[in-house]
Amino acid sequence: MPALTASLLAYAGAALAEIAGCFAFWAWLKLGKSPLWLVPGLMSLALFAWLLTFIDSQHAGRAFAAYGGVYIAAALCWMWVVEGSRPDRWDLIGAAVCLAGAAVILWGPRGSG
Template sequence: MTAFAYLGAALAEIAGCFAFWAWLRLDRSVWWLVPGIASLCLFAYLLTLVDAEHAGRTYAAYGGVYIASAVAWLWLAEGMRPDRWDLIGTAICLAGAAIILWGPRPA
């Protein structure tokens, strides 16, 4: 469930933020904000579904997933192929997220 919540949240956040980007930077209609705001609300809701004891840890681990999703968006939605530095940075962020999520903790 955690992986689906994180991936859904990342897609919702990127789509919501892109709606604002499209309005402000690409001169799209202000109506782009309607689905954008709904998408950002969905993003916030999906993060509450993650089974974690502390919100801060949930958000910190999500950051790595968000970065990987943003690089995928760069490639799939914007047509810009990630370079090796994008991929190396993404791998480092995902490793950090994994440590935050699954690192050993005292019971």
């Protein structure tokens, strides 16, 4: 599998795992769900961290910084699909800007200077 495809799949999986894990805590504290929601939530957060190790980058900080843009776009998708609130045009424009920034961070040409 080419590195670009692997990175995109790792980012998408990491975003889903992180948002699901965080949502489990949200559901417990804000929606009155059982503390048992924390068990899959913690497992999901561990999966998120593991998936980020598959990003094709020499530096963890660069992989994590680029992930921020993916997370923002995925969070808006979660808001729409899971919470039933459709993103507005400003959400979509903001997500596009963040994804463009993530692409520059991760795949921009690197020189010696």
